[in-house]
Amino acid sequence: MLIHPDRLFPVEPAAREVARRLYAEIRDLPIISPHGHTDPRWYAENEPFPDPATLFVIPDHYIFRMLYSQGVRLEDLGIPVKDGSEVERDPRVIWRRFAAHYHLFRGTPTRAWLDHTFATLFGFTERLTSANADAYYDRIDAALRTPEFRPRALFERFQIEAIATTESPLDPLKHHETLRQSGWKGRVVTAYRPDPVVDPEFESFRQNLARFGEITECDTSTWSGYLEAHRRRRAFFRGYGATSTDHGHPTARTANLSQADAEALFRRVSTESASPEDAELFRAQMLTEMAAMSVEDGMVLQIHPGSFRNHNEALFRRFGRDMGADIPSQTDYVRALKPLLDRFGNEPNLTIIVFTLDETSYSRELAPLAGHYPALRLGPAWWFFDAPEGMRRFRELTTETAGFYNTVGFNDDTRAYLSIPARHDVARRVDCAYLANLVVTHRLDENEAHEVAYDLAYRLAKEAYKL
DSSP: OOSOTTTTSOSSHHHHHHHHHHHHHHTTSOEEEOSOOOOHHHHHHOOOOOOHHHHHTTTOHHHHHHHHHTTOOGGGGTOOOTTOOOOOOOHHHHHHHHHHTGGGGTTSHHHHHHHHHHHHHHOOOSOOOSTTHHHHHHHHHHHHTSGGGSHHHHHHHTTEEEEEOOBOTTOOOHHHHHHHHHOOOOOEEOOBOOHHHHOTTSTTHHHHHHHHHHHHTSOTTSHHHHHHHHHHHHHHHHTTTOOEEEEOOSSOOOOOOOHHHHHHHHHHHHHSOOOHHHHHHHHHHHHHHHHHHHHHHOOEEEEOOOEETTOOHHHHHHHOSOSSOOEEOOOOOTTTSHHHHHHHTTOTTOOEEEOOSOTTHIIIIIHHHHTTOTTEEEOOSOGGGOSHHHHHHHHHHHHHHHOSTTBOOOOOOOSOGGGHHHHHHHHHHHHHHHHHHHHHTTSSOHHHHHHHHHIIIIIHHHHHTTO
C-alpha cells in the first residue's frame, strides 16, 4: 500500500476514531488556494503537460534542492542555465535520476505529497524506485496525453474553487486576459507581488522603475508618481481578480517616515547606489505604504519575511532565483511591525496576514500580536514548516493565545500543480488529528471540532482572502 488510510492520524485508538470522523466530513471540501505560484499559462492555454520530468522535477525546488544536496548537478536535472549552456534534455533520463534518488525523501513532506499524487492520480501501489522508474514514466506519460490530464480538467478534478497565481507589477497579465476571454468557469486570479519595484536590491531595480513608469504612464522618478503607479497597477490587477498583495522581504521591518523623509529616501534608492540600510528602510516604508493602499482598495496584505534568498551565490549567478537556496533566518516581529501597526493595526477593514520561517516566534511574538490586533492574522505553517510536524507545532504554539480564528486556514504556496490536493490533504489530516486530541482530552466538544475542521479546511481561507 503506497498510502495508508490512517496516515497522520493519532496512534491512540479513541483519538484516531475521532480524527477519522472529522476527516470524513471535510476530506472532499473544495480547495481554496489563495497563495501560490502555479503558471497561469497552464490554465489559459490548457495544453497537455509535456512529460513527467517537466511536470514533477524541473519546476519543483523541493525536489531538486534535495537532489543537489546529495551531489546531483542541476544541469543533469534539466534546470535551465542563464547563459544558455547545455543541460540534460532527455526527460526519461532526468526521471531515472530522480527515481534513483527517491530514497532521499524518506520522512519528508515531499515524499508524502508525491506518494499521494502517484497513488490517487495514477493508481500506483508500489513506491518509485530505479527498478520501476520506466514503468512509472510510461504510465504517467500516457496519462498526460489524455484530455483528463489537461490543466483545466485537473482543476475541476481537484475541486479547486479558486486559485491565485502571483505576478510582478511589470507582468502584462496576458494569460489572465486569455482566461477571461475563454469563457472557462474556473476561478484563477492574480496577486500583486511588487518586489521587483519595491526592493532596491532586486536585480535591475532602476530599469524596473523606468518600465513601471512606462506601463502606468506615471512619473516614477518622483515619490508621488511612484506611489500613484502602484495605485494604478493594483487597480489593474484587481480587474483580473486580485484580492491580495504579496511581499517577500528579508525582514518584517516596517517604517512610518514623514513625507519629506520618504521623498528623500526614494531619491537616494532610485538615483544612487542604495546602501543596505537605505534598501532595508525603503522596503520597510513600502510595507506601510502598501497597508495604506490596502485600507483604500480592500486588498489583503501578505507579509512573508525571514528568508535569506539566493544564499548560494554561485547557483544564483548560474541559474537565477528560486533554485532551492533560500534559507530561513531569525525574524523580529514585535518591534519590526510596530510602526505599521501603530498606523493600521486597529483598522477594521484591513487584513494583514503574516507568515514566518522562524517558528520560534509563534508563541513568543506572532500569536500574541494576532491575538490582539484586529487587522492581523497568522498565515499557516509555511515553506520549510508545511510538514506534518511543523503544522502540528504551529497549532500547539499559536492556539492557546490566538485561537483558531485569528489564523487563515491553509494555503499550499506551490509551483507543483499536481501536489495541490496532496498538500491540502496533509493539512486537513494534521488538523483533524490535533482537534481529535482536544476532544479526547475533553478540551473541545466533538460537534465544535467538526465546525473548526470545516473552518480550517475551507471557510477561513475563503473569508480572509475575500474569495
